[in-house]
Structure formats: C-alpha cells, structure tokens
Amino acid sequence: MNFEPTEEQQQIAQTIRDFGKKAILPHVMEWDESQEFPVSLFKELGKLGLMGVLVPEQYGGSGLGYLEYVTVVSEIARFCGAIGLSVAAHNSLCTGHILQFGNEEQKQRWLPKLASAEWIGAWGLTEPNTGSDAMNMKCVARKDGDDWIIDGAKCWITHGKSCDVAVVIARTGDVRDSHGMTAFVVEKGTPGFSGGKKENKLGMRASETAEMIFTNCRIPAANVLGEVGDGFIQSMKVLDGGRISIAALSLGIAKGARDAAIKYSKERYQFDQPISSFQGVSFKLADMATEIEAAELLTLQAADMKNRKVKMTQQAAMAKYYASEVAVKVANDAVQIFGGYGYTKDFPVEKFYRDAKLCTIGEGTSEIQKIVIAREALR
Ligand SMILES: Cc1cc2nc3c(=O)[nH]c(=O)nc-3n(C[C@H](O)[C@H](O)[C@H](O)COP(=O)(O)OP(=O)(O)OC[C@H]3O[C@@H](n4cnc5c(N)ncnc54)[C@H](O)[C@@H]3O)c2cc1C
Numbered sequence: 001m002n003f004e005p006t007e008e009q010q011q012i013a014q015t016i017r018d019f020g021k022k023a024i025l026p027h028v029m030e031w032d033e034s035q036e037f038p039v040s041l042f043k044e045l046g047k048l049g050l051m052g053v054l055v056p057e058q059y060g061g062s063g064l065g066y067l068e069y070v071t072v073v074s075e076i077a078r079f080c081g082a083i084g085l086s087v088a089a090h091n092s093l094c095t096g097h098i099l100q101f102g103n104e105e106q107k108q109r110w111l112p113k114l115a116s117a118e119w120i121g122a123w124g125l126t127e128p129n130t131g132s133d134a135m136n137m138k139c140v141a142r143k144d145g146d147d148w149i150i151d152g153a154k155c156w157i158t159h160g161k162s163c164d165v166a167v168v169i170a171r172t173g174d175v176r177d178s179h180g181m182t183a184f185v186v187e188k189g190t191p192g193f194s195g196g197k198k199e200n201k202l203g204m205r206a207s208e209t210a211e212m213i214f215t216n217c218r219i220p221a222a223n224v225l226g227e228v229g230d231g232f233i234q235s236m237k238v239l240d241g242g243r244i245s246i247a248a249l250s251l252g253i254a255k256g257a258r259d260a261a262i263k264y265s266k267e268r269y270q271f272d273q274p275i276s277s278f279q280g281v282s283f284k285l286a287d288m289a290t291e292i293e294a295a296e297l298l299t300l301q302a303a304d305m306k307n308r309k310v311k312m313t314q315q316a317a318m319a320k321y322y323a324s325e326v327a328v329k330v331a332n333d334a335v336q337i338f339g340g341y342g343y344t345k346d347f348p349v350e351k352f353y354r355d356a357k358l359c360t361i362g363e364g365t366s367e368i369q370k371i372v373i374a375r376e377a378l379r
Pocket residue numbers: 089093122123124125126129130131132133155156157158159204209358361362363364365366367368
C-alpha cells in the first residue's frame with residue numbers, strides 16, 4: 001500500500017494551513033473560553049469546499065474521496081479540535097447520511113445547501129438514556145395519514161441548537177428490533193422542533209453540543225431517508241464512515257500536541273541543556289512519533305477501504321479506537337513535557353489534552369469499538 005500524500009492532498013493541506021493560520025489560530029482560545037460556535041467560520045470553510053468534501057460535484061460538493069477527507073479533518077484539528085469535530089459531524093454524519101441513503105430528490109434538495117455551508121447539519125441518534133445502547137431509543141415517530149409525528153428528545157447532538165437541518169433517528173417499531181427505527185430529515189423552523197440545553201463541556205468547547213426536542217413534530221413522508229425501519233442499520237453504516245472522521249480528528253490533535261512538545265523541548269533549558277537532551281523527554285517524543293505513525297496508517301487503511309467500497313467495519317473501529325487513545329496519551333505527555341507551563345492556558349497543549357478526550361467517547365466509546373473489533377474477529 002502506498003499512502004504517500006497525493007499532490008491534491010498536499011494542496012488541500014497547504015490551503016488549510018494558510019487559512020487556519022489567519023482565520024482559526026488567532027481565535028482558538030477566545031472561542032474556547034466563551035464556548036462560541038463560530039458559524040461564520042463554517043461559511044468560509046464552505047467557500048473552500050471543506051463542508052461537502054465527499055459530496056459529488058453535481059450536488060455542489062468537492063467530489064473528493066476519504067483520503068482527502070482525512071487530510072481535511074486532521075489538518076483542521078491541528079489548529080482546533082472543536083472546529084475539526086464540527087466539520088466532521090457536518091460532513092460525515094448529517095451530509096453523509098443523506099448522501100448514502102437519500103433518493104435523488106432528497107439529495108438535490110439538501111446536499112447543495114449543506115455542501116456550501118449555507119445550511120449547517122446535525123445528526124441525532126443519542127438520547128439521555130441511550131448512548132451506547134442506541135437500539136433502546138425512546139424518541140418515537142408514529143404514522144398520521146401521509147405524515148409522521150415525532151415525539152421525544154435527542155441529546156449530545158453536535159449543532160443541536162444551531163443546525164438548519166438534522167437527520168433524526170426515531171423509533172417506528174419495537175424496542176430492540178434493529179428494523180424498528182427510521183431516519184427522518186427535519187428542517188429548522190418545523191413546528192414542534194426546537195433546540196434544548198447546550199452542554200458546558202471539558203473540551204471541544206467551540207463545537208456546539210445540545211439537546212434537540214420534538215413535540216408533536218409533523219414530518220412529511222417525503223423526508224424519510226430510505227425505507228421505513230432501516231434507520232438503525234443505516235446509522236451503523238454512517239458510523240463506520242464517521243469513525244474514520246474521529247480517527248482523523250484524533251490524528252490532527254495528536255500531531256498538534258506533538259509539534260508543540262517538540263518545539264518546546266528544544267527551547268526549554270534546564271540544567272544548562274535543552275530538555276530534549278534528557279532521555280526521559282526524548283523517549284516520550286519517540287513514543288509519540290511511533291504511535292502517531294501507527295494511528296495514521298490504520299486511519300489511511302480504513303479510508304482506502306472505504307474508497308474501494310470494501311467492508312471496513314473492523315478497520316474503522318480499530319482506527320478510531322487506536323487513534324483516539326493515542327491522541328489522549330500524546331496530549332498527556334505533551335502537557336508533561338511543558339511542565340507547569342503546560343498546565344496553563346498560555347500554551348496550546350492543555351487544550352489539546354481537553355479536546356482529545358472526546359475522541360475516546362463520541363461516535364462510540366473505546367469500549368464499544370473493542371466490542372465491534374472483537375465481534376468481527378470472532379466471526
Ligand atoms: C461532544 C460530543 C458530541 C457528540 N455528538 C453527537 C452527535 O452529533 N450525534 C449523536 O447522536 N451523538 C453525539 N454524541 C453522543 C456520543 O456518541 C455518546 O456520548 C457516546 O456514544 C456514548 O454514549 P453515552 O454518553 O450515553 O455513554 P454510555 O453509553 O452511558 O456509556 C457509559 C460508559 O459505559 C461503557 N459501556 C456502555 N456499554 C458498554 C458495554 N456493552 N460494554 C462495555 N462498556 C460499556 C461506555 O464505554 C462508557 O465508558 C456526542 C457526544 C459528545 C460528548
């Protein structure tokens with residue numbers, strides 16, 4: 001396998017580095033402190049073609065593949081994990097679900113607006129009492145004439161308040177029946193649909209995470225994605241791709257923390273020498289280099305398989321599991337290398353440390369990834 005970045009990937013990375021230096025980096029801590037979700041930034045990212053990376057050009061997207069998508073998410077996350085998370089959720093969850101399972105009319109209706117970032121997308125699976133155990137969801141949709149009426153709540157939803165459109169998975173059959181759930185598209189302004197509480201989080205603070213509430217919310221049958229009863233199975237497929245996103249996000253955070261740690265270790269002198277000359281420090285840098293490379297190879301393997309439309313459930317779970325745990329470890333070691341300065345907000349590593357932790361939780365915890373990996377191994 002040759003995973004040398006193509007010329008296109010290198011150009012994308014350079015574009016994001018140039019853009020990130022002027023439009024993201026100066027605001028990172030201000031957005032983090034205030035928990036501001038910078039909607040206008042996403043409009044700018046839309047103009048660069050980064051909000052519809054995988055969407056074919058005929059629907060207004062960039063028509064790129066998963067390897068380029070990994071470049072996009074990881075390069076953005078080197079600047080700010082929260083912006084990377086929002087870009088990932090918009091691209092691979094909401095947009096990705098409509099792209100994979102929408103009919104032609106639905107794709108024409110929603111994808112151009114999402115790909116240009118005229119509309120921000122959300123994707124609602126998780127509920128207050130059902131995270132890992134999504135099949136037990138309580139949010140229901142019942143048929144009423146030609147329409148569906150949704151009642152219930154979703155929580156922890158990226159862009160749950162600010163979204164213009166959301167893909168929502170609701171129960172249309174029996175509890176724990178994998179064919180008992182259906183995916184609906186719900187537009188902002190639909191009566192009975194509102195955003196709820198916004199979470200006050202440890203990290204990823206510039207990425208909005210909020211409840212979505214549905215009260216007697218009437219949705220036309222034309223907004224059902226795919227077949228009635230296929231919502232859960234569709235979601236698992238969407239999450240296979242989504243896990244590549246979180247692996248890429250983890251990779252970007254780990255690289256950002258590593259770069260900061262290398263630079264600091266060469267500049268900081270103790271005992272009349274740079275701290276990088278101490279084996280105790282350089283061995284941490286060696287572990288970072290090795291583990292980031294291994295995480296990158298797993299991520300690129302899953303992305304390449306996704307491009308080739310080969311089943312990659314296990315590889316996506318491996319990439320997500322390993323890369324996210326590496327991000328937490330690298331960020332932790334980076335804080336250690338910075339010593340007391342690493343514990344302050346004057347240096348970037350404390351934020352990488354806080355942001356990294358989400359990666360072992362969102363889109364399936366590390367434990368759930370291990371369940372997926374073991375299930376495939378035991379087949
Ligand atoms: C910042 C953020 C953004 C998010 N964005 C979205 C979004 O856009 N859309 C969306 O639908 N969801 C989103 N989520 C929700 C996320 O996917 C869930 O938080 C995650 O799936 C875990 O669910 P939970 O929080 O309910 O934890 P739980 O499922 O309650 O798990 C608690 C603990 O128990 C463990 N556990 C559970 N079951 C098992 C088991 N069978 N074996 C071993 N261990 C187990 C878990 O690994 C975990 O350690 C987001 C979450 C966060 C924090």
